[in-house]
Amino acid sequence: GAVVSQHPSRVICKSGTSVKIECRSLDFQATTMFWYRQFPKQSLMLMATSNEGSKATYEQGVEKDKFLINHASLTLSTLTVTSAHPEDSSFYICSASASSGGGRVAFFGQGTRLTVV
Amino acid sequence: GDSVTQMEGPVTLSEEAFLTINCTYTATGYPSLFWYVQYPGEGLQLLLKATKADDKGSNKGFEATYRKETTSFHLEKGSVQVSDSAVYFCALSPDGGYQKVTFGIGTKLQVIP
Numbered sequence: 156g157a158v159v160s161q162h163p164s165r166v167i168c169k170s171g172t173s174v175k176i177e178c179r180s181l182d183f184q185a186t187t188m189f190w191y192r193q194f195p196k197q198s199l200m201l202m203a204t205s206n207e208g209s210k211a212t213y214e215q216g217v218e219k220d221k222f223l224i225n226h227a228s229l230t231l232s233t234l235t236v237t238s239a240h241p242e243d244s245s246f247y248i249c250s251a252s253a254s255s256g257g258g259r260v261a262f263f264g265q266g267t268r269l270t271v272v
Numbered sequence: 273g274d275s276v277t278q279m280e281g282p283v284t285l286s287e288e289a290f291l292t293i294n295c296t297y298t299a300t301g302y303p304s305l306f307w308y309v310q311y312p313g314e315g316l317q318l319l320l321k322a323t324k325a326d327d328k329g330s331n332k333g334f335e336a337t338y339r340k341e342t343t344s345f346h347l348e349k350g351s352v353q354v355s356d357s358a359v360y361f362c363a364l365s366p367d368g369g370y371q372k373v374t375f376g377i378g379t380k381l382q383v384i385p
Binding site for chain 1 (some may be wrong): 275276280296306313314315317318321355361372373374375376377378
């Protein structure tokens, strides 16, 4: 099946620094990718929709200046957490949809555990 | 808006026990329904899906039936194994998985020998 690769899987950074997370579709082209965040004991929540060649669409309540999304090619989207703070510590995961079994299915990356200290 | 409700867990079962994880949803129209599984240290993997009412998705011994009348998509397995220990997410998508997916909270399953 389709493969989505996310890197890094874990990152620890100091408060005030920026962290970049990469999401790649390895064997298919993805014009649209999605970024989710999961806080402890909560569900995965959509943060933004990343569109190749255009600006990302952010969900209500997500700060676009803090969570910078770049979708420079059909196989790569990046999420940069700028000026990270401890409250940004979370599990971030990306997805892209691809054809599967006659329909389309969202394939997910491995996720990134971000810890801001 | 769309929402998915599933039992929070954790669920602890002995090997070979019967598993049910309940999932109900709220959505307009006719969404596609999914179960994703997340093994320790890994990302989400699609376990099974159903795209219309009365469809049954199945994979690796797991089954779930799309029940529109009860807006449910309960996950079942007749005999769980230790290797099934993971977090299971019920999810829906309004357009067959092409766009964003709405997830339940996830249910952690622990199977003990």
